[in-house]
Amino acid sequence: MQERRNQFVEVLVQIEKISNELYNDSDDTPSSLVVNESDLSIRNLGQLHSELRDLQQGKDDRLNHVLDLLKTVHSLCEVLGLDFEKTVTKVHSSLGIDFEGTKSLTNKTIMGQLKGQNLTGTLPAEFASLGYLQEIELSRNYINGSIPTTFAKLPLVNLTLLGNRISGSIPKEIGDIATLEALLLSANNFTGSIPETFSKLENLTDFRIDGSKLSGKIPAFIGSWTKLKRLRISDLNGSGMKFPDLREMKLLKTLILRNCLITGPIPYYIGEFRNLKVLDLSFNMLTGQIPGTLQRFAKHIEVELDHQEIHHKYHANSFCSDVSYNNFGESSSFGCQPSRVNLVSSHSSSNSNVVEWCLKKDLPCSTSPKYHSLFINCGGGTITFEGNKYGEDLATEGPSYFYASSQKWAYSSTGVFMGFRAANYRTDNIFSLNLTGADFYKTARLAPSSLKYYGLCLRKGSYRVRLHFAEIMYSDDQTFSSLGKRIFDVSIQGNVVLKDFNIAEEAKGVGKGITKDFKDVHVYGSTLEIHLYWTGKGTTAIPDRGVYGPLISAITVTPNFDVSTGLSVAAIVGIVVASCVVIVLILFLLLRMKGYLGGKDLEDKGQI
Numbered sequence: 001m002q003e004r005r006n007q008f009v010e011v012l013v014q015i016e017k018i019s020n021e022l023y024n025d026s027d028d029t030p031s032s033l034v035v036n037e038s039d040l041s042i043r044n045l046g047q048l049h050s051e052l053r054d055l056q057q058g059k060d061d062r063l064n065h066v067l068d069l070l071k072t073v074h075s076l077c078e079v080l081g082l083d084f085e086k087t088v089t090k091v092h093s094s095l096g097i098d099f100e101g102t103k104s105l106t107n108k109t110i111m112g113q114l115k116g117q118n119l120t121g122t123l124p125a126e127f128a129s130l131g132y133l134q135e136i137e138l139s140r141n142y143i144n145g146s147i148p149t150t151f152a153k154l155p156l157v158n159l160t161l162l163g164n165r166i167s168g169s170i171p172k173e174i175g176d177i178a179t180l181e182a183l184l185l186s187a188n189n190f191t192g193s194i195p196e197t198f199s200k201l202e203n204l205t206d207f208r209i210d211g212s213k214l215s216g217k218i219p220a221f222i223g224s225w226t227k228l229k230r231l232r233i234s235d236l237n238g239s240g241m242k243f244p245d246l247r248e249m250k251l252l253k254t255l256i257l258r259n260c261l262i263t264g265p266i267p268y269y270i271g272e273f274r275n276l277k278v279l280d281l282s283f284n285m286l287t288g289q290i291p292g293t294l295q296r297f298a299k300h301i302e303v304e305l306d307h308q309e310i311h312h313k314y315h316a317n318s319f320c321s322d323v324s325y326n327n328f329g330e331s332s333s334f335g336c337q338p339s340r341v342n343l344v345s346s347h348s349s350s351n352s353n354v355v356e357w358c359l360k361k362d363l364p365c366s367t368s369p370k371y372h373s374l375f376i377n378c379g380g381g382t383i384t385f386e387g388n389k390y391g392e393d394l395a396t397e398g399p400s401y402f403y404a405s406s407q408k409w410a411y412s413s414t415g416v417f418m419g420f421r422a423a424n425y426r427t428d429n430i431f432s433l434n435l436t437g438a439d440f441y442k443t444a445r446l447a448p449s450s451l452k453y454y455g456l457c458l459r460k461g462s463y464r465v466r467l468h469f470a471e472i473m474y475s476d477d478q479t480f481s482s483l484g485k486r487i488f489d490v491s492i493q494g495n496v497v498l499k500d501f502n503i504a505e506e507a508k509g510v511g512k513g514i515t516k517d518f519k520d521v522h523v524y525g526s527t528l529e530i531h532l533y534w535t536g537k538g539t540t541a542i543p544d545r546g547v548y549g550p551l552i553s554a555i556t557v558t559p560n561f562d563v564s565t566g567l568s569v570a571a572i573v574g575i576v577v578a579s580c581v582v583i584v585l586i587l588f589l590l591l592r593m594k595g596y597l598g599g600k601d602l603e604d605k606g607q608i
Contacts, residue, residue: 015048015052018052018055018056018059075129075130080121081121114141115137115141115160116140116480117141117480118478119138119142119143120142120143121143121144121145122145123143123145123146123148123166124148127148127154128148128151128154131153133154134154134158135156135157136151137160138161139163140164140480140483140542141163142483143161143165146166146167146169147161152176156177156179157181161184162184162185162186162188163186163188163541164188166185166188166189167191168191168192169191170190170192170195174195174198175195175197175200178200178201178202180201181204182205183204185208185212187210187540187541190212190214191215193214194209194214194216198219198221199219199221202225203227204225205228205229205230205251206228208230208232209233210232210235211540214235214236216237216238217239217261218233218244218260220244224248226249228249229252229275230253231255232254234256234260234535234536236259240263241260241261242263243286246269247267251275252273252275252276253278255276255278255279255280255281256279256418257281258280258304258535259536262281262285263284265287265289265291266281266294268294270293270294271292271293271294278302278416283535290305302421304449358404358410362527363410363527364526365457365526365527368457369457369459371456372559372563373558373559374408374409374557375554376393376409376453376555377391377393377554378393378440378443378444378445378552378554378555379428379444379445380439380443380444383438385439390554391408393411393426394426396425397413399421400414401425407457408455409455411453411454412451412454413450414449415447417448419546423545424546427444427446427473427551429442429511430473431474431481433476433510435470435512435513436512436513437468437512437513438468438513441468441513441553443472443553444470444472444551444552444553445552446550447534449533449549450533451533451550451552453555454527454529455528458526458528460524460525461561462522462560462561463522463558464519464520466518467516467518467555468515468554468556469515470513470553471486471507471510471512472510473551474542474543474547480543481543485539485542486503486504486538486539486549487501487502487535487537488501488533488537488538489533489535490530491531492518492531493521493522493528500537
């Protein structure tokens with residue numbers, strides 16, 4: 001009887017051991033092995049042996065699968081020039097020691113080790129030989145070249161290439177990958193348009209092509225992607241287009257169509273998308289009113305509609321949004337800084353006595369203009385440079401915010417950093433760069449969409465505007481953190497003065513101060529407007545999410561006129577020259593009359 005019992009114990013011990021290996025139970029877990037003393041029959045023992053064989057077969061199958069996957073990893077490492085041992089150790093620490101300890105090595109965990117690795121070169125066409133590859137995740141690298149058309153042979157579910165330097169047109173063959181659910185191509189250098197073959201990608205749930213160089217219109221077939229949850233398109237070049245028909249895309253959580261040359265009204269059905277969390281339609285040419293369906297439902301939606309020609313009546317706390325710089329009429333119960341909505345300079349009239357001064361067009365001065373200079377240390381504390389005191393700019397408030405420093409200057413920040421609501425709107429020298437230049441280059445203010453500084457109550461006349469920049473959010477080494485590209489535009493008094501401005505490129509590196517001078521800027525009313533704004537270009541998640549958009553270190557504004565008289569330098573010079581001419585003429589006449597210039601001799605000769 002004891003021998004039979006020992007046979008049961010031996011089989012049960014093996015069953016427990018393999019079960020722990022297969023199902024990742026801890027070896028430290030107390031044994032639950034129990035022998036049923038009442039049934040030690042050969043039949044019962046045979047059933048346990050059968051269970052043991054099934055478990056052993058499952059273990060063998062899993063190990064064979066692991067070996068197949070390791071072969072795939074080895075092939076990938078050879079293609080990409082990676083160290084095989086280091087790569088598999090990253091996937092699972094036991095791979096270099098004990099294959100039996102591996103329980104969940106998958107295609108996804110392998111490809112997950114390839115993003116953000118500073119990989120260079122081109123996309124390997126050899127990936128097509130890995131017939132069961134379902135995921136290619138190579139985001140945040142330094143890969144160039146084009147997308148191989150052979151990728152269409154793979155049963156891909158996820159193709160993520162965002163944040164590289166990939167160029168050329170998007171292969172139409174990608175539209176043949178019926179299994180594709182995520183296609184993320186943002187922040188590259190693609191040209192051409194979205195291929196018509198993409199109409200066949202009916203299983204897509206996530207499509208991103210923002211921050212590239214595409215042309216053409218948003219294809220009508222996108223409206224048939226009814227499974228889509230995230231759609232991001234921006235910065236299209238070409239002619240205007242009407243709002244695409246998206247009424248069947250009711251699963252959308254994120255809808256970003258920024259700077260896509262869209263005209264006309266916002267469709268009413270957008271407000272009926274119950275899953276919508278982020279809506280960004282900024283920098284288009286939208287007109288009309290915001291649909292009531294959107295206003296009623298949008299209390300918890302991040303909304304960006306800035307820089308349109310939208311006419312609307314707004315009610316306080318109806319949006320968590322940015323609707324600044326539009327053309328609204330009456331407003332209800334808004335002050336100069338509502339907590340959820342940025343409406344700065346959004347009203348059509350500057351003369352109304354009903355709305356606050358900051359809501360009026362051009363932010364008119366409520367008193368007689370008296371200022372003639374402006375010095376701001378953007379994002380930093382008070383400092384003195386070249387004898388001038390630069391005022392602090394330390395406000396930490398987040399999205400869609402308006403701040404006024406007494407009545408001398410103000411700024412308006414709009415937008416929400418994509419994927420990172422907690423991002424800072426001020427920054428300092430993150431990578432301890434060896435900065436060159438003034439102390440104000442150590443800090444900066446930034447915004448995800450639009451950043452406007454206003455010089456308030458300035459006297460009429462001509463001014464010199466000097467803008468100070470230094471890129472302090474990227475590293476200066478050969479790592480992934482150095483690959484970011486910040487691109488934005490700058491306008492002064494409504495005139496574009498910097499287009500596709502890249503601080504690091506202009507300064508020939510990061511951590512280097514650079515100034516841009518504009519010597520004859522006129523203030524005709526009482527407000528100077530300096531506008532820095534993002535149009536969807538460059539990277540958005542290097543080195544981290546939320547690193548993009550306009551950035552500025554300091555602002556210097558000085559008059560081109562005599563502050564005591566109000567006359568310009570040219571006018572003063574003209575007056576001085578004219579005065580000198582008059583004095584010379586008078587002196588000449590006096591000297592002539594006294595005879596020092598021959599006048600007396602001529603008079604005497606006339607009397608002879």
